[in-house]
Amino acid sequence: MAPPISRGTAAWKYFGDFRAALLAGQVLLLQVAHPVVAAGVRDHSDYTEDPWTRLMQTGASLSVYIYGGPAGARYEASRLRELHRKFAGVDASGRRYSALNPEAYAWVHATLVKVPVDAQRFFGRGLSGPELDEYYAQMCDVGRMLGVRERDLPPDWAAFERYYDAMVAGFESNGTIETLLETIRTVKKPGWIPGFAWKYLQRWQHTAQMFVIRGALPAGFRDRLGLQWTARDAVRFARFCRVMRVFGVVPAPVRTVHMRWIGQLNVWLRAHPKLHARLVKGS
Known part of the structure; x- marks a missing residue:
């Protein structure tokens, strides 16, 4: 049985590490590689119009599960x-879909389980065997809270990796992936950045994001998407990872402080619904 998520446990230490944000593009791309998720995002998401707000809302929601306490996590799971429930339609093959399709729902959770582990593998020292066991057990508890079926939660980390690799091996490119890659290239500026500065920053953010996405994606899936990756790119990515490992000297409470604050703030706002509604409306 997993210990509750609390200060010093594996999920608490690693889920909110700021370096995991570097993999946001990669995890979103892997999510929409699933055909049901792709159809739902295509039909019901406004991320192409305002990706920055959508990214912040997603981060705020995720923070509650790990850092918002049990009551906050239960509330957020129920809300999501x-x-x-209302997200349904017809996918690219003409079949009806629901956003609560059990397999697709489990896959989205799986990508969120994997990304902190990948962040430590690329940019940190990696999780030890006991840490992986504890982390995975805690994230299975989160999955159950979210409503992921027990049979869709592999029993241990080794089984989870086999499941994850098998899912990725079955994915191909789709229209939603193409839209996502185009959105990364043409993304509108955040409201607080001056227009003259964004003219230069937009190209930089596209180059940087695509570099990390290409480096972090599973090699076979990257090839199927037609994303070029050279030996020189591999050397540059390894160098980038070494630089990011320098931040490993920063204590875990500092590396996760932003996610803890966001999670606790969200729980407080849920207890003050009028203020929360006013802030959401204002945004």
Whole structure:
């Protein structure tokens, strides 16, 4: 049985590490590689119009599960399931879909389980065997809270990796992936950045994001998407990872402080619904 998520446990130490944000593009791309998720995002998401707000809302929601306490996590899980009940339609093959399709729902959770582990593998020292066991057990508890079926939660980390690799091996490119890659290239500026500065920053953010996405994606899937990756790119990515490992000297409470604050703030706002509604409306 997993210990509760609390200060010093594996999920608490690693889930909110700021370096995991570097893999945001990669994890979103892997999520929409699933055909049901792709159809739902295509039909019901406004991320192409305002990706920055959508990214912040996603981060705020994720923070509650790990750093918002059990009551906050239960509330957020219930809210998300209720929100997704209305997301349904017809996918690219003409079949009806629901955002609560059990396999697709489990896959989205799986990508969120994997990304902190990948962040430590690329940019940190990696999780030890006991840490992986504890982390995975804690994230299975989160999955159950979210409503992921027990049979869709592999029993241990080794089984989870086999499941994850098998899912990725079955994915191909789709229209939603193409839209996502185009959105990264043409993304509108955040409101607080001056227009003259964004003219230069937009190209930089596209180059940087695509470099990390290409470096972090599973090699076979990257090839199927037609994303070029050379030996020189591999050397540059390894060098980038070494630089990011320098931040490993920063204590875990400091590396995760932004996610803890966001999670606790969200729980406080849920307890003050009028203020929360006013802030959401204002955004």
